Amino acid sequence: MAGPPKGKVLLAYSGGLDTSCILAWLLEEGYEVLAYMANVGQEEDFEAAREKALSIGASKVFIEDLRREFVEELIYPSVQCNAIYEGVYLLGTSLARPVIARRQIQLAQQEGCTHVSHGCTGKGNDQVRFELGYYALEPKIKVIAPWRVPEFFNRFQGRNDLLAYAGEKNIPVVQTAAKPWSTDENLFHISYEAGILEDPNVTPPSDMWKLTVDPEDAPNTPERIDITFAKGRPVKVENRNDQTVVTDALDLFIYLNTLARRNGIGRIDIVENRFIGIKSRGCYETPGGTILRAAHLDLEGLVLDREVRQFRDEHVTPAFSKILYNGLYFSPEGAYINSTLEASQKNVNGVVRLKLYKGNVIVEGRFSDTEKLYDMEESSMDVHGGFSPQDSEGFIKIQSIRLKKWNGQF
Amino acid sequence: MAGPPKGKVLLAYSGGLDTSCILAWLLEEGYEVLAYMANVGQEEDFEAAREKALSIGASKVFIEDLRREFVEELIYPSVQCNAIYEGVYLLGTSLARPVIARRQIQLAQQEGCTHVSHGCTGKGNDQVRFELGYYALEPKIKVIAPWRVPEFFNRFQGRNDLLAYAGEKNIPVVQTAAKPWSTDENLFHISYEAGILEDPNVTPPSDMWKLTVDPEDAPNTPERIDITFAKGRPVKVENRNDQTVVTDALDLFIYLNTLARRNGIGRIDIVENRFIGIKSRGCYETPGGTILRAAHLDLEGLVLDREVRQFRDEHVTPAFSKILYNGLYFSPEGAYINSTLEASQKNVNGVVRLKLYKGNVIVEGRFSDTEKLYDMEESSMDVHGGFSPQDSEGFIKIQSIRLKKWNGQF
């Protein structure tokens, strides 16, 4: 036969039941299927998954270590702008999507694939994030999203249908009980949603949480660390308990994860608003990211100008966060907002001293050897430095002009 | 004698060394002085202070219990809009200023005072907050701010000068050692600043913190509570450990303070940007307010529409917070922003279930009997409720039009 009748598909493959069945189904549909696994720091037996994909019939398997670009291009910029969604969520799933989609498109182009495919459902954010990335990077790409294809979703209406199909296709199935929720894990975080979590009043079972210990089980003795930032990026972590020092961008983030995990830091449980107009409940662990956000916010207090901070806080931070959440990193606005981060961070240089204790990230002090916006004498209530008290009088009088005119209008 | 040569002054009096000396100095300058103490929940021996003021020479003393209006008019609206300054500070000092200034003006008008006076320094935010309130409420009022009057601040250059003057004027001085920082306390919070805290790298001594226990000293067993909100305001707190139930607005807040204090909740340590263009370091304890903010934010996730939330979060919350911080509550913009809160909160009805544990406020679940934006079936990944997966395809395709056109412009 002269090649697959329908062309080549690059499938984002996880090694799990869903994407294994999708792989088999795509073959059945007449495609040549290449499997692609992105290593963004999740716990995974990549080699076992490779074997599984090949055994199902993948013509090639790509396992790509994207951890460094994930940390340097996505996680640290999100720290630089204190990215947060709806006041609480640190965007862990969203932040990994751009690097995964970008490599998938690069490989699809390199391998001559006309199609890409993924196993996301038709109700979630991730289908949007992947596909907007695909289309932005390669407008001609065709996307196969089986969970939106009636032939597929009508045929596989539940886990039992998939298990039956797996049996039929000799797809090995791991004999663990399925967890009553689904997860997405990467270096930055893990998410838990669906299943029993769909009732927002159900407290997550304590054995659900995977990355962090329960604060109640964390050590009774605090750990103290110093984080050094340069231009808003962490460049050194020093453990003051044991003098460990880490400076490499990737190692540093992994080390912060280790510290946060053992001190019970970074759990949240929220109801959020998806891009797809639905509310959903999610639980998240973002260990290292939670420490970094607290430290970076604190340092900005010391070194960032008030007005620059305000513009960034009110406009850039929400825009960056929403762009990432909605899957629009590869977009005109994504590129534009990204371009504004650097100028806001050039003075964010200094050290934050932290205490980690049973879920708490406690700031114990901060300093900067180079930035001088904070002036101890001027700030002092006890010293008449910097300006005359009468200046304040004029300041207040001028501010009050407008208010006096307005009097009586309450 | 035919009345004071310069008229009557209503002095915001604290009972401490500074305002006692100011009282004596104002008398010396030829004013009749009436003393005014606002009870906004601070720990204070009001009756002793009354005696002291009278003994120095105040012609009248007013002690006003403003706690209920403070809670109902300022604290709960700030909860309704998740007010926060520079990402961390819950605005505890700022929130009390409007009720204090308003009563001071009301009393000044009632007593025929042409002047009001206060003991704030010339470098801080509080002079601005008090005086903008005064001028907005009574444009003709005259303000005497001794710490900005050269005759005063040149004469009293330090604590020793004040002590000497107190001796000379027979002002009783409490024989406790002065703390190496200054504080401002009310029902909502306490602040610590100045003195040894002026070095932002100095860790506050553990005996500084007054309202809360150190998380390390908090109980090893969590406490669980339910908070019920109606239109965004807390209306019931129920302790699930001991079945205590509190519903009165003021009692409820005091009870939340009790719970938070014993569980080590609500400490922060920051460098902030004052309205007066200076950076300063402040430490704050906001026990009950920290619980309420976490609970309210969480409930909004369940019941508030995404777009309403976004407008409120991006525009109303920062505006409200800045207005309060800068002392502009009594202003056209203050009245305007306040008027927009109610419409945003009409659906914020429901219960949040919390676990309090060593500094952590952990959400364990939430529900609303009346609000239905969250739809378990629609949200479910396992059920084809609500809409067709193909709709998502169209949604994504339309979103991608703009991105495809833009291709290649990275």
Added chain:
Amino acid sequence: MAGPPKGKVLLAYSGGLDTSCILAWLLEEGYEVLAYMANVGQEEDFEAAREKALSIGASKVFIEDLRREFVEELIYPSVQCNAIYEGVYLLGTSLARPVIARRQIQLAQQEGCTHVSHGCTGKGNDQVRFELGYYALEPKIKVIAPWRVPEFFNRFQGRNDLLAYAGEKNIPVVQTAAKPWSTDENLFHISYEAGILEDPNVTPPSDMWKLTVDPEDAPNTPERIDITFAKGRPVKVENRNDQTVVTDALDLFIYLNTLARRNGIGRIDIVENRFIGIKSRGCYETPGGTILRAAHLDLEGLVLDREVRQFRDEHVTPAFSKILYNGLYFSPEGAYINSTLEASQKNVNGVVRLKLYKGNVIVEGRFSDTEKLYDMEESSMDVHGGFSPQDSEGFIKIQSIRLKKWNGQF
């Protein structure tokens, strides 16, 4: 016969070729069809259209005069917040959609229609605006949008197919040549798009513009008018050339249209960004609305507080405009934003004096008998009223503290 096999449809009917064919096609498909025409001020022979609909087979025809609610509920609020899209477009089409959709749903409910239908294309904004309105007001309603139904749009691929079908169905066709663009007209504006206008570099032919004279053909003598506003709404127009006075809300708007039309006021030609991610070129005439916007903006300068104006300008105006443009008037955010308008406008009371001349709306003066934020003496450069010049010095000194610290960082 036992009723239509598929139920009753309420069709938004224009009397034109497209919706006449849709009417016939819906009948052919087995629906009972009720025709609905909204009178929002467009030039139309409603009675002829009624006859036509009945002759094609409509079981009922509703002709609804919505002009007053259009003016009072949509146009005047848009004036109150200076609504504008992308800096230039006054939202004429968008503003009419809510009243049209609302009455259509009311009639559908009253007549027991399970479906509504419209003749909008599948690429434009109007399908979105109508349908989001329908769904918000009646979540169970079913929408038939024939131009998105393959059986319809594949069968009728151009005007000739529609003409042939009209002939076949005995639908009367007006024997005028089709214009090489399409239009949408209402009391507020007319739009021109598509056809020859799709090349954004083609200058619209001078005979395209229908509502206004060309500025070059407008009178050589200006007309002068006074517009009185109360709470931001126009309540009186007085022509100073001929002493005409109009006060009724609807009559007043119609009269402003008359004045603007004869003076060549209100034409624009733009490329805009549709909600549906496409750029499109549109030409618009908004005669009376252009006068009102200029007058209202001017009066706000005199009577609106700076900070209220700034919040409204930066947040409310863009939100209102985008909500309307995107068809989200009936939405949580639409209701919320609308609720904030009144508080911003309570002081917008006064008179603006205008000169209308060949496309120009020239402000010649303004006054308010009731609002006193503007203070001639205080504003005067020649009088030392209001505050001391030294106050300005303090104001500047305080503002400069931050800048001095920052020095050298350019």
Added chain:
Amino acid sequence: MAGPPKGKVLLAYSGGLDTSCILAWLLEEGYEVLAYMANVGQEEDFEAAREKALSIGASKVFIEDLRREFVEELIYPSVQCNAIYEGVYLLGTSLARPVIARRQIQLAQQEGCTHVSHGCTGKGNDQVRFELGYYALEPKIKVIAPWRVPEFFNRFQGRNDLLAYAGEKNIPVVQTAAKPWSTDENLFHISYEAGILEDPNVTPPSDMWKLTVDPEDAPNTPERIDITFAKGRPVKVENRNDQTVVTDALDLFIYLNTLARRNGIGRIDIVENRFIGIKSRGCYETPGGTILRAAHLDLEGLVLDREVRQFRDEHVTPAFSKILYNGLYFSPEGAYINSTLEASQKNVNGVVRLKLYKGNVIVEGRFSDTEKLYDMEESSMDVHGGFSPQDSEGFIKIQSIRLKKWNGQF
């Protein structure tokens, strides 16, 4: 004598009565005075002013041509971000201040002046703009603002006092009647305020307007021009009536002024809110700037992405405008906002075709040879290009999910 007792002052000198008297008064006060005149395009006899300053006693006179930097560093960036204050004012006075203040500080540093001085009043914006610039660029500089110095303003209470002093000091006074308003002129605009204009209901007399002809007196025949933009800056103007072509940045702006002046373009009359909390009435002519703004806005419609435009419009444009208006160009936030302009403008390349006629700037078409966001086929209502009509259906259905849930809450 061994040098001036009080040091050297660099005075911003205009040649008029006020600054001539200030020059003499500063000498009288014991300063050495150097005079500085900035040529920012105002109509002025600079050489006569030089002679006058020397005759009064200035030790040096500097006449600095700042027109090119004014155009390139301030005017064109303001065009790039469509800068506008309170919806109408193009910021003409504010835009010139940074270049004037910067050169004044440079000269002060070069000449060893410890002080700078200016003739601004104590109630206006300009004192703030100049001084914040001075302090930001040279924190140690001392400022003498005679109109805020009691010895000065009490001595010179009106024009007659100044005239008497001029007589006494042999300062030549031009024998023209003083105009009943004051003006500030530069290449970009002229302002009129104070005097008879302080009543906001007084129509400015027709002989007040200096830069532009009255629209009623402008030619009856339109002029047509093409403006070419590159990265958002104008790079070519072509007059289609007479084939004039101008490309130099400065010449181009001067030529646009010529065109706008003779066609009556750029007059406004407003009440605005000063930084100093006061409302004031100003009339302005901004001829060339009005054309450029209309053209740039139009081109952005064609070539700028919707979301980039929205972020820029809602956040960057107001921030830039307020920063300039308030005199904060030399500030952390000024530098930050400036740094974000370039990324927003990289695609703003193309040509706008305009008709100028009696006060109107009418867009007749636009095109871009390089930017392709506008797609005629995709935009077309008649062609099924780009995407399927069913995609719109999915888009609408997804958008409606949230609205359907919300139903009944109006």
